[in-house]
Amino acid sequence: MANKTLAIGGGFIIEDTDPNSIVTPESLTDEQRMIAETTTSFVEAEVSPHQEQIEGLDYELTVKLLRKAGEIGLLSTEIPEAYGGLGLDKMSATLINERVSKAGSFGLSLGAHTGIGTLPIVYFGNEQQKQKYLPKLATGEWIAAYCLTEPSSGSDALGAKTTARLSDDGKYYILNGTKQFITNAGFADVFVVYAKVDGKLFSTFIVERTMPGVSVGPEEQKMGIKGSSTRQLILEDVHVPVENLLYEVGKGHQIAFNILNIGRFKLAAGAVGGSKDAIELAAHYANERQQFGRKISSFPLIQQKLARMNTRTFVLESVVYRTAGLLDAALADVDVTGPNAGMLSAKAIAEYAIECSINKVFASETLDYVVDEALQIHGGYGFIKEYKVERMYRDSRINRIFEGTNEINRLLIPGTMLRRAMKGELPLLQKAQALQAELMQMTPALSAPEGTLAEEAQYIANAKRIFLMVGGLAAQAFQQRVDEEQEVLSNLADIAILTFAMESAWLRTMQHVERAGEGACANAIAMTKAFAYESLGEIERLAKECLARIEQGDALRMQLSVVKRLARRTELDIIGLEREIGRAVVDAEQYVC
Template identity: 65%
Template sequence: MSNQHNKMPDKKIPGGGFVIEDADDRAVVFPEDLSEEQRMIGMTTDEFITQDVLTHDAAIESLNYELTVQLLRKAGELGLLAADVPESYGGLGLDKISTTLISERLARGSSFSLSLGAHVGIGTLPIVYFGSDEQKRRYLPKLASGEWIAAYCLTEPSSGSDALGAKTTAKLAEDGTHYIVTGQKQFITNAGFADLFIVYAKVDGERFSTFIIERDREGVIIGPEEKKMGIKGSSTCPLILDHVRVPAENLLWEAGKGHLIAFNILNIGRFKLAAGCLGACKEALALAAEYANLRQQFGQPIASFPLIRRKLADMNIRTFVLESMVYRTAGLLDAALSAIDLKEEGSGLAAAKAISEYAIECSINKVFGSEALDYVADEGVQIHGGYGYIQEYKIERIYRDSRINRIFEGTNEINRLLIPGTLLKRAMKGELPLMQNLQNLQSELLTYMPALDFGDEPLAEETHLLTMAKKIFLMTGGLAVQRYQLALEQEQEILADLADMMIAIYAAESALLRAKKLQEQGGEAKAACAAAMASAYVHESFAAVEALARRCLSSMESGDALRTQLSILKKLSRRNPVNLTQLKRQIAERVVKEESYVV
């Protein structure tokens, strides 16, 4: 499929570079840049969910294996399982913008979307990116068609976030023809009906490695279904491996390279999870807006009440920001991965390098997306009142289903530690000029005094606030590095606050870039709404960045040193107040009128 409509610039955008340099809106992909072909893919996904999945909603939620597999095969016939698989192995080889659109649109399918997402993402992608040519030819056509369903097996009863603490072992037989794999995996999505398992085990108890294990191998035992809070229509079982003989050729990539596969597939999984959260946010918002127009209290629809409208506006703003982040990141991943020929030898290493380049952005999407959905779902229940607590209303299920996303694919706590930790590692390797920027900033701050007159240029003050937020992050982060050096990894509270600053910066910049791009493209109503949402988010997130920095500084300094740092922070934080009530009323007016997510 051609990706010419979403072409990224020749200049490579470094992962994590957004904290030290400003992006150009022309270099970033947003939903408004979708080609006609990509929009058709989105429509195909929508139609499949509406006509084939939602019509069997109750049966899927009752955990009907046979129906789920039947629907997965139907999705395979439509090409929805083949999007990420190269054409030479029976797939469609679509760009990452298209596959992101599919992930987003699948979300209305609730539990089914999880079954499909686990299959096409963490289940299939290890073979797509890291399999040998022979492994790809043997397995990918079956996975792309839905003839076989895949599952991903990393978590164990005693190791969740500490993936490398796995106890499952693999021992090569004396004749070298096979490995004996023994251990137990926990919380495995699709385990009840999967034909193929991507399993992580330590060769000789030491080298963390990845294996492709087929269901019909002797010693593969599927445990009972877990009784879950939400996502009840998806299969979640333990997998027991009792001295399973796995052919040596089913080792994925090389022994000892399992961590590179696991962490990079998790990066893609985190990003795809954010795309799914985006779709769920849109559905929850539409349900809430429609209900608010129908529900009468005190002789008028509750949608007419300002506090309900403010909720709807805030739900829409977070969804807009998430959408801007997700498609921006899809463009980055697409540019990094599209240059790799997956048929070539060594493509696994190239793919690992390309994916890991944007590990920070993938974690940021995961944290922001999962927490945005929790917020939107929670407010959706609140707008429904008592009816939001009743299973007859879908908002109740969205609320329950959303909670797992903050645990899936690495907890949000782990991801918050990874975000600044990865940034520092990239800087230490010379991949980002972070230290040079820190030195320049320290000399600049001594005499710096920002002006508060921004002229009449649209979003000029918001652009200034974004620049100041980056300076605040660098100032705070630089002080943390100087004070703690390598011991900084033990200061988890500071790392989490630095992560939240980075998340706010990436989110604000994504929204701002998109609003500017829409202004350039014309379309007055859409551009005005986007500008209002970007402005509201930038001002509110800037206040959050200032508060996070103040907390960090107060935990690192005291006395005169603290007062000096806080006076610098005060200079960087100078801003004009904005009428958020007016901005949010403007946004809410459109949401109430259209009963859906709006831009």
């Protein structure tokens, strides 16, 4: 259930959210549960038995399976009914992305097709383009690929060198250039390609594989995701009909950046599924493996690993489904069949660019952590190819690079907040200024707040104050030079990420407690407590590091004392909490919430 009044993108840092206003995995409809079950059944029955063949880069099998997925609606969730799709919400698409991630490389092939490959046409295509391409993309008759990266431009997308020149007769754009690391390139039929018209106007084109001058390079020999096709797309005097210009000349950046936002979010959904899969594998192995005359799952340090893996995954899941609700609410009133679909879609998606970057960074680093620990639990066997966790370990690493590196996304979070504040879209600076007076008058609390997770609610409120305080001081100190202080911006991003993550877990747990009672939410409460406690400690460290760069002398000592007050925590038996969580994972032999 999404907010009726749209939440402001990035507004979580300056305002409170009602727990009943967010979407959680516990609030799925029967139809959404059926979609999740259908996806799980498809992966288990159709994909998993052929995993080794897929990893050997069997194009024919991958395409066959994509078409089977199309037959049961897994490729058409976000395509409007008018063009042969199901026209469902982001929640439904999130469930598919999460479940299909268990299929490894095949999940990437499917995700690239349904997400960054198809959605540019859904959101920005004209009626003729939608009628021509979407029905075939919905069934898998045609497979899509997204072509933004070039050999000399990755994160700097606007530095692309691929060119498009209008032909003398005005009927074609003639494209020349090379695109790098293109997923699905080996078998895709349709390519969404970015090029500069006359070498300067960044624009987007729909290119078909059969057009003369289109070719692909050899397969890249990758460390992971070996079952997905990754090649160069080479364009040599490709005559693309003018009707294949997507949206408008010079507005390719609107498509590129907003589709990247969706891609970042979808990556996070996949990371939820991957993390759950790793927990299940690790818990099962720990229950099977015996050392020193007992199951290794009985050792506290193994339980601690499983507890921390599970907690991070619980928080990530809370972040992803909260964001799915935000995107659904923003896109709910956009008629993607209407004449202004592109402009309205771009505005709706851009609203939550900050949240999408948060999802991407937190998800990719959570998955890396969880899979790394899963391999560690397997010991030497985790390093052996026949164990699935070995492949998962290699596959997970790319996620910190995909869809904009984590470094770029970290810079985007505070940078986008500041730009929105300058435009009057986010009252960040006003809140930061008002906070200064409040902080000088703060007195230590005499007792801890009472009630379910009341103390954690205070931690979240203080985390927001710390972000505003440090961010405001950084803006004042560095002014126009703030972009050069990348270490400070990265720390601010991490404070924002941890704050959004803490709050998402807290909101989800409070919503569930209200509906089911504390007894039914013991694990969720324990995980929320543990994550909030540790996150506030990390936020304090990050803030102090920033302040030492911003201030000096008495001013620094005063600001450090304020942060120390804001980050004060009641000591928590974190070992005891994690033992409870760990035992629950061992007993269930899977992810628990």
